[in-house]
Amino acid sequence: MNGKNKISPAVIGRLSRYYRFLRMLNEQKVERVSSADLARMMDLTASQIRQDFNCFGDFGQQGYGYNVEYLFGELRKLLGAEEGYTAVILGAGNLGSAFAHAQTFSRRGVTVTAMFDVSPALIGKTVGDLKVYDEKDVESFYRAHPFDIAVLCVPKDAAQECADRLTHLGVEALWNYTGIEIAVPEHCIVENVHLGDSLLTLSYKLREQRLEEQKERT
Amino acid sequence: MNGKNKISPAVIGRLSRYYRFLRMLNEQKVERVSSADLARMMDLTASQIRQDFNCFGDFGQQGYGYNVEYLFGELRKLLGAEEGYTAVILGAGNLGSAFAHAQTFSRRGVTVTAMFDVSPALIGKTVGDLKVYDEKDVESFYRAHPFDIAVLCVPKDAAQECADRLTHLGVEALWNYTGIEIAVPEHCIVENVHLGDSLLTLSYKLREQRLEEQKERT
Numbered sequence: 001m002n003g004k005n006k007i008s009p010a011v012i013g014r015l016s017r018y019y020r021f022l023r024m025l026n027e028q029k030v031e032r033v034s035s036a037d038l039a040r041m042m043d044l045t046a047s048q049i050r051q052d053f054n055c056f057g058d059f060g061q062q063g064y065g066y067n068v069e070y071l072f073g074e075l076r077k078l079l080g081a082e083e084g085y086t087a088v089i090l091g092a093g094n095l096g097s098a099f100a101h102a103q104t105f106s107r108r109g110v111t112v113t114a115m116f117d118v119s120p121a122l123i124g125k126t127v128g129d130l131k132v133y134d135e136k137d138v139e140s141f142y143r144a145h146p147f148d149i150a151v152l153c154v155p156k157d158a159a160q161e162c163a164d165r166l167t168h169l170g171v172e173a174l175w176n177y178t179g180i181e182i183a184v185p186e187h188c189i190v191e192n193v194h195l196g197d198s199l200l201t202l203s204y205k206l207r208e209q210r211l212e213e214q215k216e217r218t
Numbered sequence: 219m220n221g222k223n224k225i226s227p228a229v230i231g232r233l234s235r236y237y238r239f240l241r242m243l244n245e246q247k248v249e250r251v252s253s254a255d256l257a258r259m260m261d262l263t264a265s266q267i268r269q270d271f272n273c274f275g276d277f278g279q280q281g282y283g284y285n286v287e288y289l290f291g292e293l294r295k296l297l298g299a300e301e302g303y304t305a306v307i308l309g310a311g312n313l314g315s316a317f318a319h320a321q322t323f324s325r326r327g328v329t330v331t332a333m334f335d336v337s338p339a340l341i342g343k344t345v346g347d348l349k350v351y352d353e354k355d356v357e358s359f360y361r362a363h364p365f366d367i368a369v370l371c372v373p374k375d376a377a378q379e380c381a382d383r384l385t386h387l388g389v390e391a392l393w394n395y396t397g398i399e400i401a402v403p404e405h406c407i408v409e410n411v412h413l414g415d416s417l418l419t420l421s422y423k424l425r426e427q428r429l430e431e432q433k434e435r436t
Contacts, residue, residue: 010228012422016415080421094319098312104414108421148424149417173424175417189427191420195411196322197234199367199393202409203298203326204230206366206391209407 007055014052017042019079022072023107034065081109083148087175088141090162091153092117092125092132095177099151100128113145118158135162142169149173156180163190225273232270235260237297240290241325252283299327301366305393306359308380309371310335310343310350313395317369318346331365336376353380360387367391374398381408 007015021042025033035046042049053066076082087105089096092115099105105112115127116135123134133141150166152159152174159178166174167188174190176182181192225233239260243251253264260267271284294300305323307314310333317323323330333345334353341352351359368384370377370392377396384392385406392408394400399410 009419012419013415015422016418017412019418020412020415078422079418080425081418083421083425085421085424094312094316098316101312104417108414108417110417110421149420172427173420175420187427189420189423191416191423193413193416194235194238196326197231197238198409198411199322199326199328200234200237200297200299201227201230202367202391202393202407203301203303203328204233204296205407205409206303207298207301209390209405 011052011055014044015075015079018049018052019072019075019081019108022068022075025068026072030068032065033068038066076109079108083109085110085148086145087112087149087151088138088147089115089130089151089153090117090135090138090166091115091155092119092122092127093153096151096153097127099153100130110149112151113147114141116141138165139169142171147171149175151175151177152182153177229270229273232262233293233297236267236270237290237293237299237326240286240293243286244290248286250283251286256284294327297326301327303328303366304363305330305367305369306356306365307333307348307369307371308335308353308356308384309333309373310337310340310345311371314369314371315345317371318348328367330369331363332359334359356383357387360389365389367393369393369395370400371395 018038021038022033035049038044039046039049053071087110089099089112092100096115096117100112100115112130115130115132116138117123117132118135122132125132148171150171150173152162154162156178159176159180160182162178163174163176163182163184167184172188174182174184174188176190176192177195179194179196182190184190236256239256240251253267256262257264257267271289305328307317307330310318314333314335318330318333330348333348333350334356335341335350336353340350343350366389368389368391370380372380374396377394377398378400380396381392381394381400381402385402390406392400392402392406394408394410395413397412397414400408402408
């Protein structure tokens with residue numbers, strides 16, 4: 001697993017999902033899992049799973065299945081969860097606060113070190129275990145405690161300016177929840193999360209299902 | 219556009235993204251957009267865009283580009299945003315409250331009618347414009363005001379039981395933020411949202427980029 005071949009975005013997306021299932025199996029002290037069992041749990045095909053794992057190495061042994069702890073460990077390494085990355089959250093509103101309380105980061109090896117906000121009502125408060133700093137101080141904070149990832153939970157109209165300040169500082173990775181697809185320099189990595197996209201997928205499927213039912217009834 | 223052919227999940231995902239860009243162009247009173255311009259904005263190829271739109275009808279006119287208002291209207295219909303769906307939010311914690319304040323639903327034609335929680339500290343309160351009801355009353359609420367979609371923002375250990383109650387009632391669509399992949403009867407549609415998956419994609423890309431940089435330096 002030397003990252004010799006570029007892995008497609010679709011496979012990377014699935015690897016994160018394998019990570020969740022393998023973490024769960026590992027917590028349950030399951031030792032081995034076959035591609036057939038994993039396929040059933042994950043609603044995939046066994047051949048899909050074998051193909052995905054072949055993209056980045058050979059973890060299975062024909063007829064013996066995968067060693068859960070080993071495979072989970074390899075996925076951790078590959079996905080950067082052993083790098084000890086640090087993150088800060090910009091925006092201490094409801095969404096930012098939801099992250100402060102969740103295990104989203106710690107379960108993926110990322111330590112959140114601070115939150116930032118512009119609101120005097122929030123600055124100085126503690127959310128979860130995190131102190132909320134004045135957003136004006138993000139530059140001086142970064143110089144004292146450089147972080148790898150910035151999570152953008154600020155309002156839409158502050159999104160681009162906030163991203164500009166961070167990338168100017170040298171922050172390399174932005175996890176963007178602002179609902180705006182921000183522009184960044186080439187060296188910066190952005191994951192845009194649009195929660196509403198999957199609501200539309202849901203409403204598309206619901207409409208299709210009801211159209212089907214109507215057709216069956218007539 | 220009669221839904222004659224099944225559209226693949228990947229295309230449906232992209233349609234939600236087209237929806238966002240076309241809504242924006244439409245709000246900006248842009249009348250026509252070429253597949254080349256749309257491709258540039260969305261970081262796709264023009265041929266990809268033409269292919270996607272061909273999946274469900276022919277909206278473009280060679281050399282004239284797409285009529286933004288018309289295309290947006292057709293996407294609205296196709297994606298169910300004109301069905302007038304209603305939703306309730308279960309769990310009035312930070313994440314549920316973030317939704318109560320956001321335009322995630324209204325922008326996609328979905329009206330949120332209520333929130334539910336188990337906490338006496340939250341029941342009876344108002345979050346955004348939404349009243350928080352006792353989660354015990356979800357059945358009687360549904361009978362008086364049936365809703366199409368339930369948004370699960372409850373803790374992990376309450377997720378499956380909550381889903382069971384809702385599907386038993388006849389709720390057909392669950393938007394699941396609990397972090398657990400819940401099991402539902404066949405007639406029920408679930409969109410599982412795992413926020414952490416995209417954090418791992420980010421950390422994967424960050425690690426890859428730093429490995430590249432290291433290689434270049436040596």
